Structure formats: C-alpha cells, structure tokens
Amino acid sequence: MKLSPLQRGLLGLVALSTLLAGHLAVGQDQSFDLSEVSQHNSAESCWVVVEKRVYDLTRYLPQHNRYGVSLLEFCGQDATEAWNTKGEANRPHSRRAQAVLRQHLKGPLSSPPAKLDP
Numbered sequence: 001m002k003l004s005p006l007q008r009g010l011l012g013l014v015a016l017s018t019l020l021a022g023h024l025a026v027g028q029d030q031s032f033d034l035s036e037v038s039q040h041n042s043a044e045s046c047w048v049v050v051e052k053r054v055y056d057l058t059r060y061l062p063q064h065n066r067y068g069v070s071l072l073e074f075c076g077q078d079a080t081e082a083w084n085t086k087g088e089a090n091r092p093h094s095r096r097a098q099a100v101l102r103q104h105l106k107g108p109l110s111s112p113p114a115k116l117d118p
C-alpha cells in the first residue's frame with residue numbers, strides 16, 4: 001500500500017503522540033506496591049522505599065560504599081528508618097543526600113487497600 005506524504009505525516013504524528021502520552025503517564029504518578037518493590041532486591045535491580053516513595057538505587061548503589069555502608073541489604077525493602085538515622089550513626093542525612101535521593105525517585109508507594117469492617 002502506498003501512502004501519500006500527508007498520510008505518512010499523520011501516521012507519524014499519531015505514533016509520536018502515543019509515545020509521548022505513555023512517557024508522561026510513567027513520569028507522572030504511576031505508583032508501585034511493596035510486593036513489586038520486594039522483587040528488586042539485588043545489585044542488578046535495587047528499589048527501596050523511603051517515606052512512602054519508591055526509589056531505584058541501582059545506579060547509585062556503588063557510590064554509597066565510600067561511606068563505609070553498603071545499601072545492598074536494603075534493596076527490595078522499606079529503608080525509611082535506616083535512611084533517617086544512618087543506622088548506628090543515629091543522625092539524619094544531609095540536604096545534599098536528600099537531593100541525591102530525589103534524583104532516583106520512581107514514584108509513590110501505592111497505599112494498601114483499606115481494611116473492610118468485619
């Protein structure tokens with residue numbers, strides 16, 4: 001089938017807008033639940049939860065080793081308490097660390113379904 005330049009242009013436009021819409025939906029407010037997070041529990045794919053948000057730390061993981069703490073054990077877990085206390089150090093991370101964390105945000109943790117009354 002031979003398409004006219006106008007038809008080809010229109011097709012391209014439709015393809016492009018579909019791609020863009022998909023991309024925006026992912027970047028906006030796709031949420032993730034704990035069972036999905038728990039599958040990303042290795043250095044190959046490391047997601048953590050901090051304060052009800054999901055972060056993909058896979059690329060960041062090796063960088064934290066310089067502080068003498070491996071984040072591997074937190075992969076697939078809720079690391080909120082450890083993040084807030086730096087474990088044994090018992091003090092919060094700096095604002096710079098918060099900015100680093102933000103760079104790895106995937107999206108909100110989906111809230112668990114509300115409990116039904118018995």
Ligand code: HEM
Nearest residue numbers: 067069074079082083086087089092093094096097100101
């Ligand atoms: C969740 C993602 C994390 C990011 C992006 C991150 C980032 C950082 C950064 C940038 C520093 C340098 C010091 C500062 O700026 O505060 C740092 C230090 C440190 N982090 Fe993390 N961190 C994370 C998670 C954790 C967790 C879960 C622990 C739990 C034990 C931890 C323990 C420490 C310790 C012990 C230090 C060094 C001691 C200090 O500087 O006070 N971090 N982290």
